[in-house]
Amino acid sequence: MAVISVATRYKITVKDAGIPGVLKMNEERFVFQPNDPRSLMKLNIEFRNIKGHKFSKDGSKQALLNLTQDSEKGTGYIFEFDNFTDRNSCRDFVGRVLGKLQSVPARPNDQSVPEKPAGPSFAEQLSTTEMERRIKLLREDSELQRLHKQFVLSGVLTESEFWATRKALLGEDGNHTTKQRPGFKSAMLADVRPSADGRTNKVTFSLTPEIMHQIFAEKPAVHRAFLNLVPSKMAEKDFWTKYCRAEYLNRTKNAVVAAAEAAEDEELAVFLKHDDILANEARRKIRRVDPTLDMEADVGDDYIHLPDHGILRDGQKDTAETETEVSRRTLSQDLNRHAAVVLEGRTLDVELSDTRTVAEALARSKKELSSNEKSEENVNLERQERVARMTELEDLQGSREPPYASLCIKDPREYFDSQQANALRALGGTEFGTHILDSSLSKEEAYRYLKEQISEVKSRGLKNPVIRPDTALQVFSGLSQHLSSTRFQLGKNPQESALDRIPHRTKDELMQHWTSIQELLRHFWSSYPITTAGLYNKVQRVKDAMAQIYQKLQEIKESAKSDFRHQVSLLVQPMLQALDAAFAHYDLEHQKRTTKSGAKPNGFVK
Amino acid sequence: MASAPSKLYQDDASLVVALLDTNPFFWAAASLPFSEFLQHVVPFINSLLLLNQLNRVVLIATGTSSCGYIFDSGEANSNANANANANALCSGIIKKLEDFVGKDSKIAKGPNGNGDATRPAISSLLSGSLSLALCYIQRIFRSGARHPQPRILCIQGSPDGPEQYVAVMNSIFSAQRSMVPIDSCIVGTQHSAFLQQASYITGGVYMKPQQLDGLFQYLAAVFATDLHSRNFLRLPKPVGVDFRASCFCHKKTIDLGYVCSVCLSIFCKYHKKCSTCGSEFNQGTVDSTTREQKR
């Protein structure tokens, strides 16, 4: 079938202006080549990644063709054509091709990086968001763009290699955190509190999906009710309003009203009466109380019945009257229940958007939980050792200090020796290390001599003047000269002396080369030790690129005008050295590889 | 506000802890006789005390077998206010010095009369006197918000003692931490690796006077400069130190080597076992670049 190529504009969204370029299409892929070679919006896409195609009506103000990548997200490649004829020809072409592909079962598209990618190609592997992020980065940072152009587009580095060193920029370590799921709020459900607006006597509860989920987890009865009632019997909203109503009644503790309402509304009653599921669960539990969390574990120390003692719940204290006995019990039970749920942890991970799904998911997880309910006895075991840990008295336990690795230094002197030699070299004191004090004379003599000297001073006292004026002057001027000499050797202001004499053009050029060298070197070194063929290829590519730059540098050096040639060569020198180092390393490695001698432990490189 | 009063304090009030090398073997061989040496040093101390009545000078003798305080201008008995008669001060110093040397020699001889007469220790205990000096300076720091600016002056002649390396380094770093510069004036024929590093790291002055007969002038013109004035003056810079290490195995300077993760001893090539701490290196070396890749 024919190959078709049309001038068009590629746009990421319908709104944006789009990049002018040429769209080439053949049997299995379509390629978008921007007019501006620097642009990154090159596309090279196989049709089998394309699910379908949309297009604007003839005569609408834009002649659009949208090759959709996946239908539900609706992302795709939008092209705007100058006229409808072009658009239509393309549309028909696409239609035909896609039609073909439908008939062929779509192979799972392999997204591996080709060893030697033919020219630029990243649209294939990347989600558009990812792509956009990179493009943005490149737009913002001209230097980055330069590098990208220089290496990726010229095929020295693959896209992935290029970005691999810039994870931080892409903020990819972010995806570590996205894996995390927050645990249950430790805040009790009680925190769902009505906020009354002052004027009307209407109270509003604010329920977030978060909270609803929590409610389900902690109040099985409500959960069950929800599954039964919503949406079959009532709308979700009504359900929650009822629930809140109940909550409200509970809170205000007018048992009378509660009873009354419960009487005429059985759904409401569900919320008001004690949670039966919990009740029998508790009955089951009571046999294996988990001492780490059950508040009721020892009833002895609740002193609520004492006058003016009460449990502070959401700020206000409910002093214990007899009829609120209920509420007190529920509170302590709530606590236990909550604790249990929190410890159980959040077992389902659906994003808390739709309550219904949440509820079901929860139900599912519950089921399997109960299904693989641990058998009675090992539960007992676990419980026993838990209890044991709780009740052990630390001060009776031996310290759990693990044994430490011991260390024996043979001779501390070694440490000095590692310094001495070169420290002296720095001072040019060559005779230094060797020089040994005349130890021929014995201690006695030495000390005697010293004492004599001292007593001499003692007898003679200090002489005046301390030093002869001329010596003093001599020394002083000596010092002054030394100072002045050091100053001038250092130069006034290093920076300007270094670069500013060089014309800007050359300077920028140099800096550019430097940055590209940095880039290459980074890739070069990071790909050692060479383990895969991929790395090997990469090294090859990088090395060649470096070789080219090496040439360029040489040229610059030659071309530099005589007056600042010196500075230029000064600047270029380190770069050349760096490159040389790399080459040397390469050669070394190379012959190591060829002659399989260099079998170092885990391919370590020298 | 707390800092404000301390600013009121006189800028140049300084505490100088001077470490005198009293290594007999060195002085016996030295070109400058010890008596001459004192002729320069004692007036220097006077001049320090003269400059500012808040100035304090402490002398510590660095012996071969012991170290000790010789003189402390702050002490009550050596009349604190510097208008004390310089003669008294001088004779006091000499006296103490004499005692010290006597003591030192006794210790050197050891209990049984003859110590290791075979090989007399030629290095003096720099690490000891440095430690003493630092302790003293800490005491000054403790003495309150306003205290003279401390610095250490080592007047050293004898060569370094390898066995002191770790101790000396510790002192140097401690000095650096408490911002106490260590000036070093080398009166010997040879440079000192210790003091060179010390001065470099602590930002002190390292100098080896050419004309020892003009010692006082060197001291007065360079080492007498208080820390405050040093902000405005250019003093002889310490030579840049070559901080490369040399390996324990062959003692040759290396710029690329292997460090034992347990005892930090340095080797020029890969070993199966650390010669210093004897720990086995089971799974080859880890080149830091490999970590780069994991990233």
Place this chain on the structure above:
Amino acid sequence: MPQVRIVARNFMDMVAALPAAKLDKLYDSSFICEAVLRSLPPLAKKYVLQMLFVDFPMTAKSMEEWVLPDGISKHKVAIDRLLQLRVFIEVTDRKKEPSYKMNQKFQSNMQKYLISGGTLPREAMTLNAVVRLPSVEELDTYALEQWECFLLQLINSSQVEKPTSFSSSMMRAFQRGLLSSSRDNEAPRLTESGFQFLLMETNAQLWYIIREYISSAEERGMDPTDLISFLLELSFHTLGQAYSANTLTEVQRLAIKDLADLGLVKYQQGRKEGCFIPTKLATNLSVTLSDASSRKEGFVVIETNFRMYAYSSSRLHCEILRLFARIEYQLPNLLVGAITKESLYNAFENGITADQIVSFLQQNAHPRVAEKTPAVPENVTDQMRLWENDRNRVDMTPSHLYEDFPSKDLFEACCDFARDYGCLLWEDTKKMRLIVKGELHQQMRDFLRGQR
């Protein structure tokens, strides 16, 4: 402003002001030399030291070698001071480049000093001659008492139990500038500078008084140089040693009496001969003023609720605090008070500014609170400033009114002229009147003259 006189550095400036001849005469005594040396800025000291044994003039250039770029100013100051005090003498050698050499006398004195130290004109008396030497502590307390009760007498002569023997004339001499000598029937009130004086550190106060004393001595026909040299000498006597009064000259003996009143020395009448014992105050004389302040320890604690606790038993402190705070309780060593609007207002009445008070409180903050910043709570300081501000909503500027100008344009010209100097306060174009700050009056006059 009067209080510029109050800000007293040590009186080396005074010495520096002396004519060359007198200076050289002073340098006869090695103590003066030392005192002068110590009074120098750090850099200058170093220069002296490095020149000490050089008898050959040293070129300015070779000295500047040592100076870092940002040290130049300090360097200049140092050199100027040295020349001013004639420690260095500038000589221009044949190569026409300025170079310095040291004052002969000074140099030789110092050299001697290094070797043998200075010798006082009088030796400390042997103990048996003296009845009993007071301990240093006793001496300090004595000195402080003396000084404080002198100050007390200074600020209000009424409530002093044992007045000093100063002649009322001399007292008046001291008080001049500090107290507004109002009509005799009412007690003289402290002037603004008087308060400042009280808020200064002891040593600064001391110097102020000493200066007054010396200048007044001139009127009494004493040679100030004698006094100066004697005072400096005194500062080198050993603290707490007794010295026979017989060794003193007539002038000095007179002076000693007064100094005793000030608490610089303790005068003891032995059996046959009197002797004097220099106190801390005396020995600090040669020190620059800031050091003495370092000796003193703060005692005031101010809290965010405007309460003030002062750990002090000194009546002077009490007096000073009274100036701006309401004292409520007085324990043996603790004053409890509060800073109230009223108390502050009568402080303001007396021309004392909030900033002065604040700085006083900060300088004397108790060590415990001095550690935390700010030593005085912001809300207190702010409030004090606020109170001060709303007192002087109106502020006075001395000014001149010019009116009935002959012509419009002259008027305009004047306005512009004044405006250029930023001194135009008010103008009324219709009536052609303008008000101009006082300081411009002179120029204004000339300007007008120039116009016509």
Place this chain on the structure above:
Amino acid sequence: MYGVGVAFQPSGASSSAGKSSKEKKRHDEDDEEEDDNEAKGVDAWERAYADERSWEDLQEDESGLLRPIDTKTLVHAQYRKRLLLRSSAGGSVVSRIQKGLIRYLYVVIDLSRAASETDYRPSRMAVVAKQAEAFIREFFDQNPLSHVGLISIKDGLAHRLTDIGGSPEAQIKALMGKLECSGEASLQNALELVHGYLSQIPSYGHREVLILYSALNTCDPGDIMETVQRCKKAKIRCSVIGLSAEVFICKHLCEETGGTYTVALNESHFKELLLEHAPPPPAIAEYAAANLIKMGFPQRGAEGVVSICSCHKEAKVGGGYTCPRCKVRVCELPTECRTCGLTLVSSPHLARSYHHLFPVAPFDEVPPHGRPGQRLPTACFGCQLSLVGQGVQPILRVSCPKCNQHFCLDCDIYIHESLHNCPGCESQRISAV
């Protein structure tokens, strides 16, 4: 009045800062709650009393004068207790033991709602941040070859503030940038995150986590016990410093992984506890893995040489260092070569760590009146401070077990904390060999 305004500024600001609108409502309610408590409370200055009980450090002497009590001796006592504890743990008395000289430490900072409590002034969060900064500096001073990373817990999730790295400044900057707290704390998430990062660390590195935990609970998605075991397997030494009260799970964590668990009483105590973690911990036998690390010892660039440094991307004359392997220039040591990733150090940096290998044995207390027939020295050997107490009770003193010199307590602290060698032993010829 003024005071109150100051008082709840921190709490108000911190807990309503940057919350997702979804949760906004609930938190606002919390704020109200807090405000109530504040209102019940007293003026700022009064509260200062209530907290610090400053009057307790005053006492009245016989003449009715008020004097501050000096807490010096108390401090010394506490210090010595810690020292002995540490050294006995380090076993430096009996035999030298290995220290984790090359550490990879993640500092986890709890920025949950609990961190906005104002029982520390101005708030736990502020205090933690302040001390953490001090800690990081001290850490790098003591372990120049080590690395630190920062992690914060907020809204039940753990976030990485900084990648693990060698420069204190970067770390501190990042920390100060991210100071606001909300939501729950989750130990598990934090540990999992850290585990993820630290498992990449080369084997010779000592993996550590230091958790500064304000909260009294942890809200985890799963079973934290498993996580603890995973950390133990990964040889990660977890330590926790609590700010509020002892929490079982923290204690359990530390015991399992060989870390230490402490709870701070007040700011100063917190600081002490934190700085306890600056010196390298003893290496646990089963964790310890010896290895050779490849390092570069670059030479200082000679004067006059011009080169472009890889850290600032600008040409510099003289100074600087060139990586021995890839010949690229860096400005500061120690660092990791940006190009070839080689660790670059200078010999002094190694030397800085040597004292960990040769610790000074703790000094023993000397009975006040000495052993019978023993004349006590009159002055501290170190600083010459007089040790003869005026009046009845003599000044406390300690003596070095090796050289038997006597020291004052201040010197004792200085010698063990900063100097790391005993002046007495150093000024003896014998000790040297």
